[in-house]
Amino acid sequence: xxxxxxxxxxxxxxxxxxxxxxxxxxxxxxxxxxxxxxxxxxxxxxxxxxxxxxxxxxxxxxxxxxxxxxxxxxxxxxxxxxxxxxxxxxxxxxxxxxxxxxxxxxxxxxxxxxxxxxxxxxxxxxxxxxxxxxxxxxxxxxxxxxxxxxxxxxxxxxxxxxxxxxxxxxxxxxxxxxxxxxxxxxxxxxxxxxxxxxxxxxxxxxxxxxxxxxxxxxxxxxxxxxxxxxxxxxxxxxxxxxxxxxxxxxxxxxxxxxxxxxxxxxxxxxxxxxxxxxxxxxxxxxxxxxxxxxxxxxxxxxxxxxxxxxxxxxxxxxxxxxxxxxxxxxxxxxxxxxxxxxxxxxxxxxxxxxxxxxxxxxxxxxxxxxxxxxxxxxxxxxxxxx
Numbered sequence: 001x002x003x004x005x006x007x008x009x010x011x012x013x014x015x016x017x018x019x020x021x022x023x024x025x026x027x028x029x030x031x032x033x034x035x036x037x038x039x040x041x042x043x044x045x046x047x048x049x050x051x052x053x054x055x056x057x058x059x060x061x062x063x064x065x066x067x068x069x070x071x072x073x074x075x076x077x078x079x080x081x082x083x084x085x086x087x088x089x090x091x092x093x094x095x096x097x098x099x100x101x102x103x104x105x106x107x108x109x110x111x112x113x114x115x116x117x118x119x120x121x122x123x124x125x126x127x128x129x130x131x132x133x134x135x136x137x138x139x140x141x142x143x144x145x146x147x148x149x150x151x152x153x154x155x156x157x158x159x160x161x162x163x164x165x166x167x168x169x170x171x172x173x174x175x176x177x178x179x180x181x182x183x184x185x186x187x188x189x190x191x192x193x194x195x196x197x198x199x200x201x202x203x204x205x206x207x208x209x210x211x212x213x214x215x216x217x218x219x220x221x222x223x224x225x226x227x228x229x230x231x232x233x234x235x236x237x238x239x240x241x242x243x244x245x246x247x248x249x250x251x252x253x254x255x256x257x258x259x260x261x262x263x264x265x266x267x268x269x270x271x272x273x274x275x276x277x278x279x280x281x282x283x284x285x286x287x288x289x290x291x292x293x294x295x296x297x298x299x300x301x302x303x304x305x306x307x308x309x310x311x312x313x314x315x316x317x318x319x320x321x322x323x324x325x326x327x328x329x330x331x332x333x334x335x336x337x338x339x340x341x342x343x344x345x346x347x348x349x350x351x352x353x354x355x356x357x358x359x360x361x362x363x364x365x366x367x368x369x370x371x372x373x374x375x376x377x378x379x380x381x382x383x384x385x386x
Contacts, residue, residue, distance in 0.1 A: 004341055005070065005383040006349055007051065008357060009038035012375035014053055016071045019370075023347055023361040026370040032074065033065065040336060042123040043383035047130035051383075052149060054120040054135070062096075062119050064135075064149045077150040096143055096152045115139050115159065122336060122379075124179035127186075136176030140167060140193040142205060155205035158191065163210060163227045170194035170230045170249070177335055178231075183238045190244070190259065195230035198246070200259050211259030215248060232275045233335045237284035245287050245314070247277040247335070252289055254314050265314030270301045276338035280363060281346045285313040288340075288348055288364060290333045298332050305329045307348070309364045323367035324358065331356070336379040343384060351377030 002021040008014065013031025032038075037056045044050035053065040053074070065074045096117060118138040126132035131148040141159050143152040158164075158176075167174060178192035187204045190211070197212040215229045222228075230249035237243065242258040245265075250273055252266040266272040273294040280286035287310045293301045300306065304326045306319040331352035341347040348364050351357045355374040360367045 002343060003385040004343070004347065005043065005385060006339075006357065006359075006370070007041035007043060007071075007379075007381045007383065008351055008371070008374065008377060009041050009053070009336075009379040010351075010355070010375040010377050011037050014038040014041050014055075015371070015374060017357060017370055021343060023341075023343075023359055026359075028371055029071065031375075032071070038378065039119060039121055040123050040379045040381070042125055042133075042381050044125040044130040044133075045127050046125070048383060048385045050125070050130040050148075052123045052125060052133055054123055056119045062117070064120065064123075064152075066149045077148055096137075097154060115141070117141075118173065121175045121177045122179055124181060127181060127183050134179050134181070134189075136179050136191060138173045138175040139169075140174050140176040140196060142176060142179070142191060144205070157201070157206045158199060158208050161199070161208050161210075163196070166227055167193065167196040168228065178234050180234065180236055180244075182241050184241055188241075188258075190234060190236075192231040192234045192246075194232065195249070196227045197229040197231055198234060198244075198259055211255075212262070213260065214253070214255075214262035215251070216264075217248075217250065233277045235277045235279045235287075237279045237281075240284045243284065243313075245277050245279060247274050247289060249273065250294070252277070252314065265310070268310075268317035269308055270306075270319075274333075275335040276333055276350065278338050278340050278348065280348075281340050281342045282344050283311065283346070283363075286311045286346075286363070287314060288338065290338065290350065292332055297330070299330045303327060303329050305331065305352075307350070307360070307364055307367070320360070320364040320367070322365065323360075323369075330354075334378060336381075337377050339380050339382045341382045341384045347382070349380050349382055351380045353377065 006017040013034045015030035019026045039054040041053045049070045051067040055063040120135045122136040124134040135143040142155045145152045180190040182188035189201045199208045200211045232247040234246045244255040246253040253262040254265045274291045278288045305324040306321045308317045331354035338350040345363045348360045357371040358367045
């Protein structure tokens with residue numbers, strides 16, 4: 001029987017929730033890296049025992065951890081965490097080699113500041129090599145390792161893009177938070193940056209194009225701006241690699257041409273604001289979002305936690321609430337805190353800022369809490385073990 005491993009990053013450590021294919025009884029392991037912010041944990045599709053974790057603190061800086069036994073033990077490849085006088089982590093284990101120009105960025109307050117490495121927001125392992133993994137960092141840049149996390153080298157074409165001086169941070173910082181690798185075309189990569197937008201590379205990360213046509217923002221006076229959009233998350237299904245879905249800061253959108261043009265699909269939702277978006281593993285036209293009220297502390301509308309599902313590519317939406325709190329619920333669900341497994345029916349998972357992790361083993365029809373008292377959840381990802 002298949003097994004499920006849910007990797008949960010929180011503000012005070014990492015946790016692994018495990019179950020069999022029925023997804024009813026769950027075991028909670030952790031915390032790992034107790035007291036550290038774990039921005040993201042990601043398992044390798046090429047090796048079910050390989051997991052990467054982004055470990056961060058204001059004291060020691062950024063550290064990448066690696067497990068080769070499914071999270072039972074961890075190692076910092078090449079050495080332990082150290083922080084140098086410039087604030088960068090030191091040692092071969094976490095050496096991030098900058099190959100792009102530093103550049104200057106014009107911020108909303110009108111000041112120019114140099115590019116600064118702060119933290120790794122998102123890890124995206126390769127589909128076919130457990131030692132290859134991509135890292136999206138703040139300030140926005142893309143790195144890659146081919147030696148299992150021992151060293152990381154920047155793909156400098158992104159930060160060298162002509163629009164880079166115009167990129168600006170969103171409320172959470174200027175982070176590269178989403179990386180989509182095309183299983184059918186290994187040279188195609190999508191990234192999303194807050195608050196710059198979506199970029200696509202068709203040559204393995206050498207050169208990039210902004211893919212933001214059709215996006216809108218009430219905060220941008222230039223309606224034809226090429227960049228500057230606060231994209232919260234993008235998602236796609238491998239069976240339809242050119243169909244993308246987006247949760248924007250003020251919009252839920254779809255592209256049918258690999259990001260060439262976006263159109264709004266939020267009609268039928270209680271509002272157009274939220275952070276995560278996910279696509280069903282079996283049905284490429286089934287999409288999940290979690291609307292959040294942007295004007296009342298970013299909490300569920302009416303204090304009711306609901307996942308909205310579209311089974312027709314965004315034409316219609318239905319709120320799914322069975323098993324979720326429908327009164328006095330004041331949590332948020334962050335951009336990287338929703339994921340799906342690859343079983344049939346699809347399992348859908350999300351974690352909240354209140355420390356709950358929920359699962360729906362039936363594609364969103366019903367929900368139950370598989371962890372209720374974790375720290376503030378930053379990210380959720382899933383490994384399906386067959």
